[in-house]
Amino acid sequence: MWISGENTPDHRTINEFRGKRMQPVIAEVFHAVVEYLVAGNYVKLENYYVDGTKIEADGNKHKVVWAKRKERYEKAVKEQVNELLKQIEAENEAEEAEYGERDLEEMGGRNEDVNGEQLKKKIAELNERLRDKLQKRENTSTRQALKKLESNCLPRLEKYEEQTKVLAGRNSYSKTDPDATCMRMKEDRGAERPWAKPAYNVQVGTEGQFIVGYSVHNKSSDPICLIEHLDGLKQLPKKVVADAAYGSEENYDYLQKHELENYVKYPTFYQDTHHYRNPEIIRKHQFRSDHFEYDPESDQFICPAKKRLSYLYTSKYKTANGYESERRHYECSECQDCPLKPQCTKAKGNRRIQVSFRLIEFRKQARENLTSDLGKELRAKRSVEVETVFGHIKHNMSFRRFHLRDLKKVNTEWGLVSIAHNMRKLAG
Numbered sequence: 362m363w364i365s366g367e368n369t370p371d372h373r374t375i376n377e378f379r380g381k382r383m384q385p386v387i388a389e390v391f392h393a394v395v396e397y398l399v400a401g402n403y404v405k406l407e408n409y410y411v412d413g414t415k416i417e418a419d420g421n422k423h424k425v426v427w428a429k430r431k432e433r434y435e436k437a438v439k440e441q442v443n444e445l446l447k448q449i450e451a452e453n454e455a456e457e458a459e460y461g462e463r464d465l466e467e468m469g470g471r472n473e474d475v476n477g478e479q480l481k482k483k484i485a486e487l488n489e490r491l492r493d494k495l496q497k498r499e500n501t502s503t504r505q506a507l508k509k510l511e512s513n514c515l516p517r518l519e520k521y522e523e524q525t526k527v528l529a530g531r532n533s534y535s536k537t538d539p540d541a542t543c544m545r546m547k548e549d550r551g552a553e554r555p556w557a558k559p560a561y562n563v564q565v566g567t568e569g570q571f572i573v574g575y576s577v578h579n580k581s582s583d584p585i586c587l588i589e590h591l592d593g594l595k596q597l598p599k600k601v602v603a604d605a606a607y608g609s610e611e612n613y614d615y616l617q618k619h620e621l622e623n624y625v626k627y628p629t630f631y632q633d634t635h636h637y638r639n640p641e642i643i644r645k646h647q648f649r650s651d652h653f654e655y656d657p658e659s660d661q662f663i664c665p666a667k668k669r670l671s672y673l674y675t676s677k678y679k680t681a682n683g684y685e686s687e688r689r690h691y692e693c694s695e696c697q698d699c700p701l702k703p704q705c706t707k708a709k710g711n712r713r714i715q716v717s718f719r720l721i722e723f724r725k726q727a728r729e730n731l732t733s734d735l736g737k738e739l740r741a742k743r744s745v746e747v748e749t750v751f752g753h754i755k756h757n758m759s760f761r762r763f764h765l766r767d768l769k770k771v772n773t774e775w776g777l778v779s780i781a782h783n784m785r786k787l788a789g
C-alpha cells in the first residue's frame with residue numbers, strides 16, 4: 362500500500378495488469394531478474410537442472426472435449442450424411458440421371474470424408490435442383506431428409522471440424538479454457554478414481570534452487586517439451602541435467618548439435634549401472650535387446666542362446682515434434698526349438714528386435730558422463746534442485762492452480778510466480 366501511495370487498486374486493475382499489461386514484457390522482466398542473480402553470483406548459468414510439473418488449469422474439468430469421442434461422433438454424422446444423400450438420390454433418380462455421378466462425387470456426396478463446406482454446397486445445389494419437386498405434397502420424405510441435412514447434420518459436422526482445429530493433435534481440451542489439455546496429476550496418484558484434469562505442463566530449469574528458465578506447454582509428455590523449452594532460453598547453459606523421462610534420441614541429438622553437455626538419464630540407466638545380486642533379475646536382463654552382443658563385421662546380433670539375429674530392413678520413426686529416427690530390424694531364424702524362448706519372447710515366431718545405433722551411442726555418452734565424478738555430483742544435486750522448487754511453490758506458496766485462462770496468460774502468470782519465488786529465495 363505504501364508503494365501505491367495508500368491507494369487500493371481494484372481487483373480488475375490487478376487482473377488487467379497480470380493478464381494483459383505484463384504479457385508482452387514478462388520474458389524481459391524475468392530475464393532481468395536472472396541477470397541480477399548472475400551479477401550477484403547467485404547463479405552461473407552452467408548446470409541447468411530441468412524438470413516438469415503439471416499445474417491444474419482454471420478450466421472446468423466436467424466440460425471437456427475428448428478427441429476419441431469427437432472422432433466417434435464425427436464418423437457417425439458422416440455416415441448419416443451419406444445415408445440421407447443416398448436416400449435423396451434414390452427418390453430423385455430422374456434428376457440424378459441428368460446430373461450424373463460426377464456431381465455427387467464432386468460435392469462429396471459419396472465420400473466418407475465429406476466436410477462441412479462440401480455439404481453446404483451440396484444442400485444448396487439440391488435445394489436449387491429439386492425446388493419444384495419439393496413444393497409437391499408427395500415429396501415429404503425428400504423434404505425431411507434435406508431439412509435434416511441442413512438443420513442437424515451440417516451444424517454438427519461444422520462443430521466437430523471446429524473441435525478438430527482446437528484439438529490440434531491433442532487428446533482433449535477444456536471447453537472453458539481451450540488451451541488446457543487433460544492430464545493426469547501427480548497429486549491424484551493412488552486415488553481410487555484418478556481424474557484427468559485440464560492442466561498445463563510447466564517446464565522449469567533451476568540452478569541453486571533459483572528458477573533460471575521456464576516454459577508452459579499444453580502437451581502432457583515431458584520429453585517432447587525439452588527442445589521447445591531450451592529454444593526459448595535467452596542463453597543456453599553449459600550442462601543439462603534431467604531425469605530418465607527426457608532421455609530420447611531427439612533430445613540427445615539436440616544437445617549434441619548445440620554443444621550442451623549431456624547429463625540426461627535414459628529409461629534403463631538404473632538397470633545398466635546397478636549391479637543386481639538377484640539371479641532372477643540378472644537372467645531377465647540378458648534377454649533385453651540392448652544387452653545382445655553386436656558383431657559389426659557380419660552386422661548381426663548374438664542372443665543369450667548364442668544364435669544370430671540377421672538384418673531384415675530399416676524403418677523410419679517420426680516423433681510428435683517431427684524428428685525422424687532410423688530403426689534397423691533384425692530377426693533370429695532359430696527360435697522354434699530354443700529352450701530359452703519362453704523367457705526371451707512372447708512372439709509365436711522368431712524373435713525380432715529393432716535398434717537405433719544413434720540412440721545407443723547417445724546413451725553410451727550419457728552413461729559415461731553420468732557415472733563420472735562430476736556426473737555423480739550433478740545426479741545427487743538434481744533430486745534437491747527442481748523438486749524443491751516445485752514443492753516450495755505448490756506447498757509454501759499454495760500455488761496449485763492457475764487463475765488465468767489461455768496459454769499466453771498462463772505463461773505470464775507462471776512468469777510472475779517464478780519471479781516471486783526467486784525474490785523469496787533471495788530474501789532468504
Ligand code: SF4
Pocket residue numbers: 664665666667668693695696699700701702705706712
Ligand atoms: S528365442 Fe531366439 S533369440 Fe531368444 S534366446 Fe532363443 S534363439 Fe535366441
